[in-house]
Each structure stands twice: as C-alpha cells, then as structure tokens.
Amino acid sequence: MWTVKEGNVGNMNIQAAASENQDAIFSSAEQAVHVAYQITAQQALQDAPLRKLLIRALESASNMSAEQHAWLQQLRGKPSGRVNFSGLSPLEVRAQCALIVHAVKTKLPCTEMWALQARFGHTDVEDENGVRRFAFSAERIDAIKGLSDWLAPSFPNLKPFAIDCMIGKLYANHSGVEISFRELARNFGGNHMAYARGYGKLRERLHELEMVALDRLEPYLREQGVVGDFNYF
Numbered sequence: 025m026w027t028v029k030e031g032n033v034g035n036m037n038i039q040a041a042a043s044e045n046q047d048a049i050f051s052s053a054e055q056a057v058h059v060a061y062q063i064t065a066q067q068a069l070q071d072a073p074l075r076k077l078l079i080r081a082l083e084s085a086s087n088m089s090a091e092q093h094a095w096l097q098q099l100r101g102k103p104s105g106r107v108n109f110s111g112l113s114p115l116e117v118r119a120q121c122a123l124i125v126h127a128v129k130t131k132l133p134c135t136e137m138w139a140l141q142a143r144f145g146h147t148d149v150e151d152e153n154g155v156r157r158f159a160f161s162a163e164r165i166d167a168i169k170g171l172s173d174w175l176a177p178s179f180p181n182l183k184p185f186a187i188d189c190m191i192g193k194l195y196a197n198h199s200g201v202e203i204s205f206r207e208l209a210r211n212f213g214g215n216h217m218a219y220a221r222g223y224g225k226l227r228e229r230l231h232e233l234e235m236v237a238l239d240r241l242e243p244y245l246r247e248q249g250v251v252g253d254f255n256y257f
Contacts (some may be wrong), residue, residue, distance in 0.1 A: 049120055050251050055240035058144050060124035063117065065146035065161070120250055127238075131244055135174050136237035141167035142195045143234055160192065168192055175229065179222055186212040190223050192229060 050056035128140050145164035153172055160168065172187045186208055193203050205223070209216040247253040 049117070050245075051253065053238045053245050053251055055113035056124050056236070056245055056251050057128060057241070060128075061141075061144040061146060063121040064125050079184055123248075124245065124250060127241060127244060127248075132237055132240060134170060136233060136240065138167040138170040138174075139230055139233040140237050140241075142171060142191065142230075164195065168195065171230065175226060178229070179226070181218075182222055183212050185217070187226070190219065190226055191230070193223070194227055229257075 050059070128137055132140070141163055145167065146161050147164075148159050148161050168188060170192045171191050172184060176182075176184055176187055176192075182190075189203050189208060189211075196203075205216040205219040208219045242251060
C-alpha cells in the first residue's frame, strides 16, 4: 500500500527495494494510471461490483497493451501475475487510485500531465430522451486544449480548432466521440489527406510525450510502493 517513508533514505537503493515489494498493487505506471482514472471516475463501490468494474475499465481501453490484456484475463479467472489486490478492500483500492491521479497532477510538467489525462481520462455518458450521448469529460477537454495550444506552432497550416479535433480523434475511446478526416476537411477546408498526414505526425509526438510522462512517474510510484515487480498467482 501507499505509505509515507520515514527516516534517512538518502542511501537507499529505491529501485532495488521496489523490485522486492510484494505489497505493490500494479506492475507498471501505465497500468496504475489507466486503472486509477477509471476507478476514480466511478462512484465508490462495495466488494462485489469491484471486479466487474475493473473488467469494464480494461475492456474500454483502446489499443489494449499485452500487459492490460494479460491482466484482463486474470480478472476473468486466468492467473497472469500482473496485479496484486491482496489484503485491500475496494475502498482502499479506490484510495490508492486517488493518490495515483494526484501524483499525475502534481509530479509532472503540464504537457506530460495533459497527455496522461487525455489518454486515460474518462468519457461521460448521458441518456437524454432515450438516446445515449457520449462526450469527453471536462478534465479531458482541458487536457486536449492544453496539448493543442502546445502543438499549434508545429502545425502552422492547420487551424487551432482543427488541431483540437485531431487530438480528440486520437484520444476518442468510443465511436460516439470520433471524427473523420473528411469531416475535418468539410469543417476547416483543405484536402482530407492533409489532415491524415498531420494526424500521423501529431500521434507520434503525443505518444512520445506519454512515454516520457510514464517514465518520469514510475520511479515515484515505485518509491511509494504502489508499483513494483512481483509474481503473484
């Protein structure tokens, strides 16, 4: 569990200590951040629904990694050694997740924080007159706008709102919030292939930013004991 370290740790080899930490919940920063945002977006649950919520959270991930797929299989009943909730109640898991989200907001530069919020933040679902509507949460919208302003100088031939939409397309995790290149061309002018080429460059830049953010965050999460190397079956 996440604990406050006391005493003189100046000479402690944090990486070695973390690798021996059998009480860690997650095996990587990416897994920790993804689940933390999914859990904190939901209302607090009792014991029984937690496993179902985690399964839904992973199933909703776009481009699921091998690690996420292995963990999903574990939650469905096939051991994978990817996560360790032993001894934690659902409310304790939720508390750990809240602290992970807080670390994203306080331990990273703004651009890296925005990249993780845009990637892992949730999509709001609203039922209106029997019709289900999907939209980015306010947090994801703020992150997308921040990334758009940061990237705009690198794409001088694209209108700022078009960049907003392209980043939204990249991070859309439901068909209800997707937008096509042809729609971009109709709304902002130009050829749809120009948006497709720009999208490829934008996607590469933001993927690199996400990886930098996770690499920066992981040592801290390991130091706190929430991420570690374990083989739990």
